Amino acid sequence: MANVLRILALAGVASWALAAAPVAAQTLTPTAAGAYSPTAANATGASGAPNGNFLTGAASGESRRSYLIYSIPAGQLITSATLSLSAALVADGPNTINVYDVSTTPSTIAAGTATPGSTYTDLGTGVVFGTAVATTNSETLTITLSADAITAINAARGSSIAFGFNNETLSAATDYVFGGSINSTPRSLILVSAPAPAPVPTLSEWAMIMLGLTLAGGAALYLQRRRQIG
Known part of the structure; x- marks a missing residue:
């Protein structure tokens, strides 16, 4: 007995x-997308809008670094994150794209009121969150974000986070990824949360x-x- x-x-x-609740995945779309040159804020078409052009590299001899901004829901701890991005138009590929942490306030970047020179620097320097190589037009880049990125995303829960993008293999006057990317899809941030206790x-x-x-x-x-x- x-x-x-x-x-x-x-x-x-x-x-x-x-x-316990199963592991949950959330797919987020950006609240703002765009690019900065050393001399101009929001230097691409529809910059600052969710569907904005975030050309990364050089066009007509002018270099641009881009950004995507996401609103991170409050709540459960994030355990992994992936960016899924259409390369849109690729010029002079293959191009290596790095994803960087950004210290400039996301709302300031999106509004185009950030100082162009320092923001351009910020978008392409600092901690590397992930990397991808773009070769052909419209291919989907899958970028698994690092532990540093997960820490930053968790710190941004209930607010917004900006990711910076830089073309690390820039070598010509016309040399870019995400060209003509107004309305391009996907441009998703996929978050995986820990199961609820x-x-x-x-x-x-x-x-x-x-x-x-x-x-x-x-x-x-x-x-x-x-x-x-x-």
């Missing part, structure tokens, strides 16, 4: 622990569990005695 109750109790607790039973729920175990144990004892009599 004691062994039966012990097994049933362990099974009940284990099933409760396994009742299993709920802790209340006193009344524990009482119901114990009642169920007692009834089950009594039934097991009854069947055992029936077998002995038979």
